Amino acid sequence: MxxxxxxxxxxxxxxxxxxxAGSYRRALQATVEHYSNWRPSPSQIDDLKGEGRWNNDWDASLELLRRHGSPLPERNALIAVFSGFYFGGDPEDSPENWTGFIGDExxxxxxxxxxxxxxxxxxxxxxxxxxxxxxxxxxxxxxxxxxxxxxxxxxxxxxxxxxxxxxxxxxxxxxxxxxxxxxxxxxxxxxxxxxxxxxxxxxxxxxxxxxxxxxxxxxxxxxxxxxxxxxxxxxxxxxxxxxxxxxxxxxxxxx
CATH class of the missing domain: 3.40.50.1000 (HAD superfamily/HAD-like)
Structure with missing residues (x-):
């Protein structure tokens, strides 16, 4: 510096x-689909992000579920599902043990x-x-x-x-x-x-x-x-x- x-x-x-696109956004899509059997499109995610209020992907997942009319899970439960897709293991573990979408970035x-x-x-x-x-x-x-x-x-x-x-x-x-x-x-x-x-x-x-x-x-x-x-x-x-x-x-x- x-x-x-x-x-x-x-x-x-x-x-x-x-x-x-193949990791965090994919985990967002998979998480919403896990709870609703509906998979938001990339353009629907872009539109949501374009509102300027949904930078956090956990909150974005919940908001997409709400707008789709799906029952909302408890937030910590959704975070665990999201993390399972994204990290595919303990986030605090060695990256060598991660098997999730994070490998596609x-x-x-x-x-x-x-x-x-x-x-x-x-x-x-x-x-x-x-x-x-x-x-x-x-x-x-x-x-x-x-x-x-x-x-x-x-x-x-x-x-x-x-x-x-x-x-x-x-x-x-x-x-x-x-x-x-x-x-x-x-x-x-x-x-x-x-x-x-x-x-x-x-x-x-x-x-x-x-x-x-x-x-x-x-x-x-x-x-x-x-x-x-x-x-x-x-x-x-x-x-x-x-x-x-x-x-x-x-x-x-x-x-």
Whole structure:
């Protein structure tokens, strides 16, 4: 990390660092189907996420069941079912023993991205609603990052509450001079988190970067509609991919 950074780039994880269409979203679908014999489509999940209130996939599962008119299970029971699909074992156990959908998560970045950020003078970290074992697994074991700055589920209130974003920025930005914090996410809730942080801490420059989740990249019409929702929610810049953030950094440096 830069020794006295004035600029910080924070990342969501799901849909930004890894593709979760075949894991978290699949677990959401399987959990809803387990309780209702109805499997929500990817577009129905996108529509729900587009409301900006359902960043937590356990709560999203319950909400889909409610809207479908299905009896609602006890929340802890649903969490156990969801975890069984996603981890396929004890989340606190060694990842070698996991047999669930977590094994089907293509990476969307490589470790060189964070070296590039450092070279541009940007500090970086992660603010995600992912469960801590899952987040640490992708960042530390799969990407090989050494003790990456991370706020995960349970470390702060769920987005769009900006507490996690503010805590991470205050931890990593020690300079008393003007500072910039950019956050890259893939949902309306991510955009709203930045907008709320801007209202609560206007002395910093807050920038909302957004990217459509990977499962939409092969569907231009649906992708454009999703990106339009992100812009309408207040995103400052739409990126073509997470790795394209380096192009944004270079253009920002020229301004």
């Amino acid at each position: 830069p020794s006295d950074p004035h600029q910080l780039l924070l990342f969501d994880i799901d849909g930004v660092i890894r593709d979760v 293509p990476l969307l970045v490589n470790a060189s991205l964070f070296e590039t950020l450092h070279a541009h003078g940007w500090a970086w970290g992660f603010v995600s609603g992912a469960e801590p074992p899952s987040a640490r697994f992708v960042l530390e074991q799969r990407l090989g990052l050494n003790a990456p700055p991370l706020i995960a589920m349970g470390d702060a209130p769920d987005k769009p509450d900006p507490t996690g974003l503010r805590q991470m920025s205050e931890s990593l930005l020690t300079s008393s001079e003007a500072t910039t914090v950019a956050y890259l996410g893939d949902t309306v809730a991510d955009v709203q988190t930045v907008i709320r942080a801007r209202a609560e801490q206007p002395e910093r420059t807050w920038i909302s970067l957004a990217v459509a989740p990977p499962h939409l990249h092969a569907h231009p019409v649906e992708r454009r509609a999703y990106e339009q929702r992100l812009m309408e929610a207040g995103a400052d810049h739409i990126l073509s991919s997470t790795m394209a953030v380096t192009e944004w950094l270079e253009s920002a440096a020229q301004r």
